[in-house]
Amino acid sequence: VLDELRNAVGADHVLTDPDVVAGYVIDWTGRFRGATPAVVRPAGVDEVARVLQICAAARVPVVPQGGNTGLVGGSVPQHGEVVLSLRRLDRLGPVDAAAAQVTAGAGVTLGRLQEHAHAAGWEYGVDLGARDTATVGGTVATNAGGVHVLRYGSTRHQVVGVQAVFADGSVIDRLDGLEKDNTGYDLGGLLCGSEGTLAVVTAARLRLVPRPRHVVVALLAFDDVDDALAAVGALRRAVDALRALEFFEQRGVDLVRAQMHVPPPFPEDHGAYVLAEAAGGTDPTEALADAVDRLARVRDVAVATDARAAAPLWQYREAHSEAINLIGPPHKLDVTLPADRLAPFFTRIRGTVAAVAPDAQVWLFGHAGDGNVHVNVTGVEPDDERVTDVVLRFVAELHGSISAEHGVGVAKRQWLHLTRSPAELQAFRAIKDALDPAGILNPNVLLP
Amino acid sequence: VLDELRNAVGADHVLTDPDVVAGYVIDWTGRFRGATPAVVRPAGVDEVARVLQICAAARVPVVPQGGNTGLVGGSVPQHGEVVLSLRRLDRLGPVDAAAAQVTAGAGVTLGRLQEHAHAAGWEYGVDLGARDTATVGGTVATNAGGVHVLRYGSTRHQVVGVQAVFADGSVIDRLDGLEKDNTGYDLGGLLCGSEGTLAVVTAARLRLVPRPRHVVVALLAFDDVDDALAAVGALRRAVDALRALEFFEQRGVDLVRAQMHVPPPFPEDHGAYVLAEAAGGTDPTEALADAVDRLARVRDVAVATDARAAAPLWQYREAHSEAINLIGPPHKLDVTLPADRLAPFFTRIRGTVAAVAPDAQVWLFGHAGDGNVHVNVTGVEPDDERVTDVVLRFVAELHGSISAEHGVGVAKRQWLHLTRSPAELQAFRAIKDALDPAGILNPNVLLP
Numbered sequence: 001v002l003d004e005l006r007n008a009v010g011a012d013h014v015l016t017d018p019d020v021v022a023g024y025v026i027d028w029t030g031r032f033r034g035a036t037p038a039v040v041r042p043a044g045v046d047e048v049a050r051v052l053q054i055c056a057a058a059r060v061p062v063v064p065q066g067g068n069t070g071l072v073g074g075s076v077p078q079h080g081e082v083v084l085s086l087r088r089l090d091r092l093g094p095v096d097a098a099a100a101q102v103t104a105g106a107g108v109t110l111g112r113l114q115e116h117a118h119a120a121g122w123e124y125g126v127d128l129g130a131r132d133t134a135t136v137g138g139t140v141a142t143n144a145g146g147v148h149v150l151r152y153g154s155t156r157h158q159v160v161g162v163q164a165v166f167a168d169g170s171v172i173d174r175l176d177g178l179e180k181d182n183t184g185y186d187l188g189g190l191l192c193g194s195e196g197t198l199a200v201v202t203a204a205r206l207r208l209v210p211r212p213r214h215v216v217v218a219l220l221a222f223d224d225v226d227d228a229l230a231a232v233g234a235l236r237r238a239v240d241a242l243r244a245l246e247f248f249e250q251r252g253v254d255l256v257r258a259q260m261h262v263p264p265p266f267p268e269d270h271g272a273y274v275l276a277e278a279a280g281g282t283d284p285t286e287a288l289a290d291a292v293d294r295l296a297r298v299r300d301v302a303v304a305t306d307a308r309a310a311a312p313l314w315q316y317r318e319a320h321s322e323a324i325n326l327i328g329p330p331h332k333l334d335v336t337l338p339a340d341r342l343a344p345f346f347t348r349i350r351g352t353v354a355a356v357a358p359d360a361q362v363w364l365f366g367h368a369g370d371g372n373v374h375v376n377v378t379g380v381e382p383d384d385e386r387v388t389d390v391v392l393r394f395v396a397e398l399h400g401s402i403s404a405e406h407g408v409g410v411a412k413r414q415w416l417h418l419t420r421s422p423a424e425l426q427a428f429r430a431i432k433d434a435l436d437p438a439g440i441l442n443p444n445v446l447l448p
Numbered sequence: 449v450l451d452e453l454r455n456a457v458g459a460d461h462v463l464t465d466p467d468v469v470a471g472y473v474i475d476w477t478g479r480f481r482g483a484t485p486a487v488v489r490p491a492g493v494d495e496v497a498r499v500l501q502i503c504a505a506a507r508v509p510v511v512p513q514g515g516n517t518g519l520v521g522g523s524v525p526q527h528g529e530v531v532l533s534l535r536r537l538d539r540l541g542p543v544d545a546a547a548a549q550v551t552a553g554a555g556v557t558l559g560r561l562q563e564h565a566h567a568a569g570w571e572y573g574v575d576l577g578a579r580d581t582a583t584v585g586g587t588v589a590t591n592a593g594g595v596h597v598l599r600y601g602s603t604r605h606q607v608v609g610v611q612a613v614f615a616d617g618s619v620i621d622r623l624d625g626l627e628k629d630n631t632g633y634d635l636g637g638l639l640c641g642s643e644g645t646l647a648v649v650t651a652a653r654l655r656l657v658p659r660p661r662h663v664v665v666a667l668l669a670f671d672d673v674d675d676a677l678a679a680v681g682a683l684r685r686a687v688d689a690l691r692a693l694e695f696f697e698q699r700g701v702d703l704v705r706a707q708m709h710v711p712p713p714f715p716e717d718h719g720a721y722v723l724a725e726a727a728g729g730t731d732p733t734e735a736l737a738d739a740v741d742r743l744a745r746v747r748d749v750a751v752a753t754d755a756r757a758a759a760p761l762w763q764y765r766e767a768h769s770e771a772i773n774l775i776g777p778p779h780k781l782d783v784t785l786p787a788d789r790l791a792p793f794f795t796r797i798r799g800t801v802a803a804v805a806p807d808a809q810v811w812l813f814g815h816a817g818d819g820n821v822h823v824n825v826t827g828v829e830p831d832d833e834r835v836t837d838v839v840l841r842f843v844a845e846l847h848g849s850i851s852a853e854h855g856v857g858v859a860k861r862q863w864l865h866l867t868r869s870p871a872e873l874q875a876f877r878a879i880k881d882a883l884d885p886a887g888i889l890n891p892n893v894l895l896p
Contacts, residue, residue, distance in 0.1 A: 097684075098684075099787035156634065171871060172872050176786050179784065180784045180819070181851075182590060182593075183851045183856055184894065184895075185642055185875075185876050186591075186638060192634065210688040237545060238658070240728055282728070282732055336628045339625065370628050371626065404626075407630045419631060422618075424620050431883070
């Protein structure tokens with residue numbers, strides 16, 4: 001098989017030296033480790049097809065890998081799979097202004113894509129912290145979210161079409177940029193979030209949005225979580241230019257202040273904070289200011305109408321992960337609650353964790369506009385299953401999702417049944433068996 | 449089987465009288481006719497499940513039906529199928545302002561949903577001419593588009609989750625409104641546009657958008673199609689509040705004027721028209737006016753900043769179908785072209801049609817922002833296959849879609865191979881067989 005793979009992609013691109021493959025068999029958090037007989041680095045869709053044909057014929061399982069920035073072990077060869085690295089598929093097409101679209105290879109990083117779009121006066125709607133390493137292919141495979149989901153939706157909403165290779169080596173190619181195309185099942189959408197289990201995405205045709213000429217950020221302080229959450233609903237309806245609605249607490253601000261050595265946002269402490277960002281071709285400052293004025297229970301407000309003033313406000317939210325890592329490493333859980341269950345979740349989650357880990361500290365922050373809470377727990381092992389178990393069960397009880405934007409991978413597979421019914425799991429399995437009958441595509445992730 | 453069905457939904461809701469079922473076995477255009485042993489009208493998801501169990505056990509094929517407003521025969525029992533009418537599933541939940549969502553039964557009409565959203569200060573992003581008859585279930589099954597796709601996307605983009613019944617009677621229920629939920633394959637998105645072949649959608653959780661406080665409409669006149677299309681791209685980038693970008697020609701305006709007895713839009717005739725609508729919480733008039741000022745080749749402009757003034761401008765576009773019907777009935781073809789292929793399509797389509805139907809008249813109008821052209825041909829039979837064939841082959845040659853928003857149904861099934869590769873058709877078939885192994889769900893539509 002190795003010889004055939006070398007024939008397919010060139011000997012230089014079948015890596016077997018343990019030192020060289022080391023970076024491909026462990027995730028960036030160090031939590032998931034594996035081993036691989038080879039890392040294969042094809043240069044294009046035809047080589048990907050050939051690699052999959054060879055592996056399918058030999059029944060050798062394959063783990064597709066992009067930037068390897070995932071948090072649930074979805075791209076690590078934990079059972080000795082061949083690693084199929086897509087990083088060489090890094091072609092980036094011209095921005096198509098008439099269609100507001102661009103075609104990007106699976107290996108293009110989000111950062112490069114964003115720069116490319118900016119240079120032409122456009123923006124890509126998905127942005128996230130790992131932008132300089134995370135790839136288009138990886139973000140499609142995991143349906144990546146980020147801070148702008150509220151306005152533009154997740155990666156699935158950006159994908160007009162994909163080029164992808166099925167397990168048998170057959171290729172689908174839907175890169176013509178057809179915004180409307182009701183001729184059959186939405187294979188591109190199905191592949192989004194399928195975590196490399198149904199096909200290998202080699203390129204995507206992506207929507208762009210006009211680069212906003214005006215961005216305004218407001219940091220709002222409230223006495224408590226209830227008041228902050230009430231503001232989230234009111235702001236959503238009043239300000240259609242909103243593109244981020246982030247949430248964090250005073251204890252998070254205190255930690256960021258202590259670890260990052262930054263001044264406090266306001267003279268007094270408050271219970272909870274909402275960071276709202278509005279952006280558009282028309283200046284949204286007045287609409288946002290009017291909406292904030294109408295909030296009965298806001299205690300303090302800081303507004304920034306340029307990027308220099310906005311950065312320190314965003315830092316209170318964005319530095320959460322780094323500040324927590326400095327006292328960590330944390331146990332990271334990424335969940336969604338229905339909008340009307342966020343309040344009970346915030347009220348009871350610390351007690352829930354304390355029941356199994358009395359000394360743990362729980363840090364709560366996230367994308368309030370989507371009900372997406374990043375639950376970080378310090379003072380326990382990063383993979384403490386008791387903590388995982390009680391948090392995810394509580395989420396399930398409140399009809400939430402056990403993985404908002406990080407996916408299932410291997411990390412959450414055993415809890416999938418908490419929120420996915422037998423009928424759903426059976427449908428997942430039927431689809432998996434239909435599109436990958438030999439079961440060679442990332443066979444150890446996602447499905448139980 | 450009829451007795452079992454009567455047991456499941458009540459004798460009053462199993463219709464067999466030919467006079468009573470007449471309205472269920474023919475589409476509204478009269479082009480597609482069929483016959484049915486029974487129209488079954490369940491009252492809720494449990495009854496739908498029971499009906500499908502009965503039909504699956506007896507291997508009786510079923511055609512799900514909503515408002516029966518489709519244009520491709522997808523909800524007509526042309527092979528003697530049982531008709532499963534979802535109209536009684538018409539429950540409409542309260543607007544959830546915190547989540548900006550609402551839950552609607554499959555039988556709720558778009559018009560009722562829109563009124564309900566408006567009353568709470570919100571709007572549903574999909575709107576179309578058949579709004580008072582078309583249902584939520586039907587629009588999900590066909591991934592309906594309409595005039596606002598440019599801004600909000602098609603129905604698939606509005607669906608947060610669905611409740612649906614598989615062919616074996618098993619039920620999935622994802623109505624909790626989780627904006628972010630990366631735990632498995634996107635079954636809801638897969639059912640969107642599946643034309644009733646994979647499962648029966650019984651309810652949907654739908655996104656809402658803030659009801660815009662300001663709507664501005666501009667009708668722009670150009671010398672020719674090329675100038676009009678150049679304006680489409682420029683306006684998209686300059687005005688992020690755009691929610692409609694419609695296209696039509698002078699001959700369409702002339703027909704609307706003659707049939708509807710309305711005055712001309714401008715003192716002089718022009719070659720092509722673009723109707724742009726911008727809407728938002730912040731007044732987009734200035735942004736739209738600035739963008740129009742920068743268009744080099746616009747010949748005349750009419751602007752409306754209130755609904756009363758906008759209606760006559762919209763009428764030139766919206767009355768196209770009615771005016772054409774008055775000289776018709778037309779052969780209606782609904783296609784998409786990539787943005788950069790619209791110009792060659794417009795230039796050559798009349799010659800293409802003339803090659804098989806020299807006396808035909810070709811009317812071109814549609815949603816320019818999405819590349820979606822409604823090709824209406826008069827002077828031929830409405831189902832003239834030579835015309836269908838040359839138009840769809842030309843679309844395929846230009847890498848377009850043979851069905852933008854109307855679906856495949858029975859009408860376009862034989863041409864699906866023009867734009868869907870063997871690999872795609874094989875994947876469709878594998879998914880169909882995986883989720884409906886007995887093949888009882890709308891077995892005669894969509895797939896070859």
